[in-house]
Amino acid sequence: MKAEAWLFTGVAVFFAATGGVYAAFAPDPAGIAALMVSLLMSALVACYLWRQSFRSAPRPEDEGEAEVSVGGGRRFFFPAPSYAPVVAAAGTALVGLGLVQGLWLALIGVGVLVPGVFGFVFRGGERIGSEQGG
Numbered sequence: 001m002k003a004e005a006w007l008f009t010g011v012a013v014f015f016a017a018t019g020g021v022y023a024a025f026a027p028d029p030a031g032i033a034a035l036m037v038s039l040l041m042s043a044l045v046a047c048y049l050w051r052q053s054f055r056s057a058p059r060p061e062d063e064g065e066a067e068v069s070v071g072g073g074r075r076f077f078f079p080a081p082s083y084a085p086v087v088a089a090a091g092t093a094l095v096g097l098g099l100v101q102g103l104w105l106a107l108i109g110v111g112v113l114v115p116g117v118f119g120f121v122f123r124g125g126e127r128i129g130s131e132q133g134g
Contacts, residue, residue, distance in 0.1 A: 001053035008046035015039035084119025091116050 019035035026032070091113025098106025 001049050001056065001059065005046055005049035005053050008042050008049055012039055012043040012046050015042055082119060082123065084116050084123070086116075087119060088113060088116030 015035055015038045019032065019039055022028075022035055023032045091109050091111075094109025094112055095106050096109075098104070098109045
């Protein structure tokens, strides 16, 4: 995690320097606020990654002398494919458009959003390590 932590620390330093220069030469408060929010968000991610890098054991890619075979094996679980994210995203987009365009579109969006959320919540009982079709 140290590589990612260094990356986001560099991004935070970039936004700090850019925000300082922008604040000194531009009187635009919106640009200053946007750069400061970007600084705070990247610093938040950097702090989280630094904390995780000290709390967890080093990964094989964190070591300079590690071989490719060191990190072999199954390390992550990826759930079965599902249409629930697509349905929920479409429903959310329709609800957002419905708030602007009219109540009828928002109601259609809620009708699309509810099955998407149910698809997330009541997904099948997959277990870690279970194989499909076996």
